[in-house]
Amino acid sequence: MSQFFSPKEVALAIGVSESSLKRWVDKGLIPAEKTGGGHRRLQLDAVLRFIRDEGKGLANPEIIGLPAETGKIVPAEESAQAELLQAMSSGNEATAKRLILDLFISGMSVANICDLVIAPVFQRIGDLWRCGDLEVYQERRACELCGRVIHELRRAVGSGPVDGPLAIGGTLDGDPYTLATNMAEVVLRDAGWRATSLGHMLPFDTLRKAIENDHPHLMWISVTTIRDTERFIANFNVLFDTATSFGCAIIVGGQALTADIRQSLRYTTFCDNLRHMEAFARTIRPRDRVTTPITSPEVKF
């Protein structure tokens, strides 16, 4: 999974000299590891983060395994939406992935990519489907494609620091939509959390078990449908109490949580969108962009 690249490869990909790249690594601008013999090894997500932070482009993206043409044009938000809509409704996987990667590389935050591009496009596809302008299979295909785009985004973000605080989450029983919870996971990873989505259709019981077993510092729950409101509220509040006793914050979001339902709910914070969630997550755990330079004078001989 974690693929390593040599300084030469990355330099070629970015379009700079190998010397400069080595200097950047040594200055700590790009986190890297060293082999026993002192050769630098760079990971894809670290490289992408650097490109994003420094506003670099990609001269030869294919060298580090990215689709060609990635990172050469900076798409505007509206045109990105339009193109993504076109690509997703026609099932064009490669274009959809490249578009999202372009946005990511150009510096747009993951939360914004999700909130301002992916979500609206997905919304629009749902509308088109309901109007009959899109066949069912086109909508389903777009849904599938959306999952893949998010997967690609997760690759670009990386798995987060191994020592980061743990966050888990998912959707509740009866709620089959995984896109929101997957997006939440990626946003949290981008914010420095060790986030893992548990998937969909999770009973309250098992979420309690998850808290007891894994001791997360954060749990996110996406709620798009509620069957029995009273039982939902009761179960939810029990879950919140369990979480509190384990020092775990609860983030909720989703269309089903109307204002009056929220009235009776206990939770740490409610988020209307992923930017809110990111802001909250960073408040607890701001990601340190400072990376320690490689200063490892090797043992000679």
Place this chain on the structure above:
Amino acid sequence: MSQFFSPKEVALAIGVSESSLKRWVDKGLIPAEKTGGGHRRLQLDAVLRFIRDEGKGLANPEIIGLPAETGKIVPAEESAQAELLQAMSSGNEATAKRLILDLFISGMSVANICDLVIAPVFQRIGDLWRCGDLEVYQERRACELCGRVIHELRRAVGSGPVDGPLAIGGTLDGDPYTLATNMAEVVLRDAGWRATSLGHMLPFDTLRKAIENDHPHLMWISVTTIRDTERFIANFNVLFDTATSFGCAIIVGGQALTADIRQSLRYTTFCDNLRHMEAFARTIRPRDRVTTPITSPEVKF
């Protein structure tokens, strides 16, 4: 209690060549013992300490594919199954992906990886869950993880030739399981098809539309549950007729298709597993796996 590893295993785990690892051991960078005959034996904690000291990024023992239980990283089928089961039930994304990619790189066909490793493990996880040996959230997480592993496999396979014949497929209305159809897609891509999964919960109507619009040469349909058998058979046969008139073959598979149901069904071929499907797909469109090496353009002086 102390677990020993061979240089080959450790090298594979941390992503360097066996030669380098042996040199490091000989230089004293990693403490190791030798057998009477001179074979190196590395202890887990020594390896971990080395990783923590030298390459600061891989401090997590799980990340490097060294679960403390088994000593075999070489993808023997059984040990791969056992390790994957361990990784998936504990939610270890990195190890799961690495295991599958190792199998792929070692030359195992995608169909075999799916049939002989992923599917049995997934089956086993379902059993463990039903027995109560696994929490619901662990099963759901494993399910989610399984999807990601297949994503990674699809990346490794590539998108297939742009001029390949088109194949589309998915699961029918009322059938929420996407794993099988996603695996089918990857197998077909590996076999040279331009395959696209339309996802799950597809009504018969829209599949007809898809055939009429996109003119695929192949459609696969995964059936794990059937509600109304009679309507199913009727609808299916209509779909098959449509497909036939457009020159599109229909592949079916899935537990729900018992022998007596198949009796009344019309289709091009029925597959018990993905190897069967691959064999059929290659009969129509044979293709050798082309491994494209990463060729970096030479620097001119």
Place this chain on the structure above:
DNA sequence: TTTCGAATCGTTCAATTCGTGCATTCGGTC
């Protein structure tokens, strides 16, 4: 215990990367 396939040994070799020095370019200041 003996046997035998698989794994590991130690070594060599071409290719790559290391660290360093140096000339050049860039942007700001006098």
Place this chain on the structure above:
DNA sequence: GACCGAATGCACGAATTGAACGATTCGAAA
């Protein structure tokens, strides 16, 4: 324009890497 510090790209010998190779050792079945 002249100056300067910082960053960049290139060149060099020394060191590292990964992939070969035949010889040796391991471990389990006979």
